Amino acid sequence: MPELPEVETIKIGLAKLLPGQTISRVEHDWPKSFPNAPTDVENFLIGAKVKEVRRRAKVLLIDLDSDYTLMIHLKMTGQLVYRSEKDRFGAGHPTESLIGKLPDKSTRVTFDLSSAKGKAKLFLNDQRKFGWVRLMPTVEVPNVDFLKKVGPEPLEASFTDKAFKQRLLKRPNTSIKAALLDQTVIAGVGNIYADESLWGAKLHPATHVNKVSDRAFNILFKELQYVLRLSIEKGGSTDKNYVNAEGKKGSYMSFARVFRREGQACPRCGTIIIKTRVAGRGTHLCPKEQKFVGAAK
DNA sequence: CACTTGACCTGTCCGC
């Protein structure tokens, strides 16, 4: 569920909190959450100081002054929550907070941090255990399979409508929704923003890519950028358990037009929004405005 | 090769 806007929101939060902090200890209770921890932690993690926090696609990168990087993928239910000692590591925030005392039963990895300002902890929580952290030399980051194959960032200024169309046409015979979700086509789009942008462009998610007109590509591009930017501004989407670096929810869901709004009125035409299945995913659409125009020839 | 489906997991919800 963390998609581009959610991971970006966490990145913005951690970028204010982590740089300058030294990692003093790490614990993990689920080996798959931190596969290479045993071999590299002592030498390259403990005692290292955080230099910078970055994001690429849905991946978070925490660069350390040991020239190692923590690469983190939250997959579906991952949370990365920072608590300072002042917060007693878990009093919780009075408002907007989804989680209370930490660690909780979904905590998989705990990093202890220290700086001149005091002690803190960073918790990787993950109910479903799909997420992971890996430690690797910073220079190796670009060579990780996923990052070698992943497509361009949709909000980069250099990413144009022309490039958008070109990338999607890499998958001419699949549905436009499957192409949007394909991380090797474009980085960072998941189920929420695929549905939201397709509604914006009045495109049926099952429309085959080679049936999409130039005009529709251009509108879809603008709509995708719009929903991603709006969501970052609103702190992301909290559907079930997404929270930012401070444990707070994002509010995009109250601005969503179709996602999780089956049974409600389409904001443009009033038709009841339906939920169906496209590209193996739950898919929300307005059946009047998003007509299926036919499969590829 | 292009594309789709299943596995990885756990919590929640729905029907019986």
Place this chain on the structure above:
DNA sequence: TGCGGACAGGTCAAGT
């Protein structure tokens, strides 16, 4: 109330 099964959806591996 309890219980089985479907469902949630990011990515990789396996299948068509």
